[in-house]
Amino acid sequence: MGAGDQRRPFAELSPEEQAARRREAARKAAATRARNRARQAAEAKAQAVPAPVEQVPVEQVPVEQVPVEPVPVEQVPVEQVPVEQVPVEQVPVEPEPVEEPARFTEAAPEPEPTIEPEPESITEPEPEPIVEPEPLDRAMPEPQPESQAQPESTAVGEAVAPSAPAVSEPILPEPTDADEPVEVVIVQSDPDARSTIARREPATDDARDDLRDDLDASPSRTPGTTASTTDGAPAVVLSLDGVTRRFGATVAIDDVHLVVRAGECHGVVGPNGAGKSTTLSIAAGLMRPTSGSVEVHGQDVRARGVQAQLGVVPDRMRLFDRLTGRQLLVHAALLRRVPRKDAITRAATLLERFELTADADRLVADYSIGMQQLVGIAAALIHAPRVVVLDEPFESIDPVSTDVILSVLGDLRRRGGAVVLTSHDMRLVERACDHVVVLQDGVVRASGSVDDVRDGLSLEDRFARIVGASPAQELPWLSPSRD
Numbered sequence: 001m002g003a004g005d006q007r008r009p010f011a012e013l014s015p016e017e018q019a020a021r022r023r024e025a026a027r028k029a030a031a032t033r034a035r036n037r038a039r040q041a042a043e044a045k046a047q048a049v050p051a052p053v054e055q056v057p058v059e060q061v062p063v064e065q066v067p068v069e070p071v072p073v074e075q076v077p078v079e080q081v082p083v084e085q086v087p088v089e090q091v092p093v094e095p096e097p098v099e100e101p102a103r104f105t106e107a108a109p110e111p112e113p114t115i116e117p118e119p120e121s122i123t124e125p126e127p128e129p130i131v132e133p134e135p136l137d138r139a140m141p142e143p144q145p146e147s148q149a150q151p152e153s154t155a156v157g158e159a160v161a162p163s164a165p166a167v168s169e170p171i172l173p174e175p176t177d178a179d180e181p182v183e184v185v186i187v188q189s190d191p192d193a194r195s196t197i198a199r200r201e202p203a204t205d206d207a208r209d210d211l212r213d214d215l216d217a218s219p220s221r222t223p224g225t226t227a228s229t230t231d232g233a234p235a236v237v238l239s240l241d242g243v244t245r246r247f248g249a250t251v252a253i254d255d256v257h258l259v260v261r262a263g264e265c266h267g268v269v270g271p272n273g274a275g276k277s278t279t280l281s282i283a284a285g286l287m288r289p290t291s292g293s294v295e296v297h298g299q300d301v302r303a304r305g306v307q308a309q310l311g312v313v314p315d316r317m318r319l320f321d322r323l324t325g326r327q328l329l330v331h332a333a334l335l336r337r338v339p340r341k342d343a344i345t346r347a348a349t350l351l352e353r354f355e356l357t358a359d360a361d362r363l364v365a366d367y368s369i370g371m372q373q374l375v376g377i378a379a380a381l382i383h384a385p386r387v388v389v390l391d392e393p394f395e396s397i398d399p400v401s402t403d404v405i406l407s408v409l410g411d412l413r414r415r416g417g418a419v420v421l422t423s424h425d426m427r428l429v430e431r432a433c434d435h436v437v438v439l440q441d442g443v444v445r446a447s448g449s450v451d452d453v454r455d456g457l458s459l460e461d462r463f464a465r466i467v468g469a470s471p472a473q474e475l476p477w478l479s480p481s482r483d
């Protein structure tokens with residue numbers, strides 16, 4: 001085809017010429033595609049791209065050449081996993097592996113995850129009672145020596161016993177202190193766990209006597225310490241000297257002094273946010289003060305061995321709720337180095353005294369809130385501590401169980417133990433305590449014997465005057481709509 005043909009419009013060409021024009025165009029297009037393929041192949045070769053995997057015969061690759069180096073454990077960023085994202089089931093409750101399947105665990109089936117309204121949920125077969133010497137030998141972690149007590153960690157744990165493995169979640173947030181003592185593994189209660197009604201049977205006289213004997217035979221008594229000073233006054237068992245705690249710009253407590261002697265009960269009272277829990281957490285060694293000091297029998301509360309002299313029920317207590325009540329108590333006792341046989345006996349007497357015997361072999365997760373509080377208090381007492389620190393011990397407790405708690409604390413005090421507790425119920429403080437500290441905005445507004453502080457009034461009236469209760473403000477909008 002000549003150049004003149006190229007200039008003529010395609011429509012003016014004869015059919016033969018048009019066919020020739022199409023053949024020529026097709027030839028040129030084929031040549032262009034061939035050039036493109038050649039260029040692409042050259043570029044690919046220049047980049048030296050390895051042969052696709054599927055082209056490599058697998059059997060020709062020696063196994064040892066396959067780069068399968070494991071990632072070193074220390075490179076795994078465990079610390080980046082928020083604790084709250086770790087399912088409870090993955091938390092290793094038992095610090096040491098057992099050689100055979102632990103009946104301890106087997107006998108504690110998982111509670112059903114949701115609330116079961118059916119009546120049979122209350123009468124369903126209870127977990128098999130398993131607290132026997134033999135399974136305990138295998139399943140209970142041996143108590144750790146005091147010398148192995150962990151330095152405090154950011155997870156400020158509920159205190160029942162020392163030297164326990166890492167704790168679940170903090171009761172009192174301690175964002176700045178990275179070494180708070182972790183005293184026991186307490187697994188957060190499942191809010192969906194079923195609660196059932198406690199079956200109450202009166203404690204027997206024998207149970208009361210047994211418990212008194214146990215409180216006398218305390219393993220935490222320090223040899224050589226005396227119950228009274230040379231001038232006849234009871235010995236100081238707990239002292240806070242100029243304790244201040246700040247959280248950033250917030251001064252939670254400011255220059256708090258407290259002296260607790262053997263046999264005394266001190267009630268720490270105050271409005272919400274006054275600093276009661278902060279004071280008790282510091283007194284129990286769960287939280288560092290910003291300044292000031294805390295001593296138990298003349299030793300720093302954080303010194304080696306001192307924690308064993310304390311029994312603590314913290315604010316917002318969390319328990320090993322996958323254990324039965326009996327297991328929980330035995331576990332707490334073993335962690336406090338109570339001999340196993342005594343631990344089992346004491347657990348039984350405490351359960352009876354706290355009227356939990358009928359529920360002793362049920363999971364703590366299935367306990368009502370009040371029952372959990374009771375078993376938590378029992379766990380704090382099982383090693384017969386010299387000082388018991390209880391944050392809101394009567395919260396969620398019915399009047400009958402309140403009497404039981406008061407009675408047990410009375411037994412402890414008569415045998416030289418001391419108690420520090422908080423409560424919003426002034427009448428309970430009057431019943432339980434002989435001394436009281438009134439906190440407001442972190443400052444001690446009044447302290448001394450209950451009689452001195454109330455000064456002829458009821459403690460409730462005196463408290464209201466001290467903290468200056470403001471007149472009730474009207475809320476006119478708070479009325480049901482009548483539209």
Ligand SMILES: Nc1ncnc2c1ncn2[C@@H]1O[C@H](COP(=O)(O)OP(=O)(O)OP(=O)(O)O)[C@@H](O)[C@H]1O
Nearest residue numbers: 172173174247250252271272273274275276277278
């Ligand atoms: N971890 C924390 N971080 C910041 N502020 C805190 C922390 N813990 C306590 N506070 C603050 O310290 C003050 C005292 O709190 P604390 O819990 O000791 O009071 P409380 O008397 O126990 O109150 P309540 O009766 O309501 O339990 C409050 O202002 C509180 O907001």
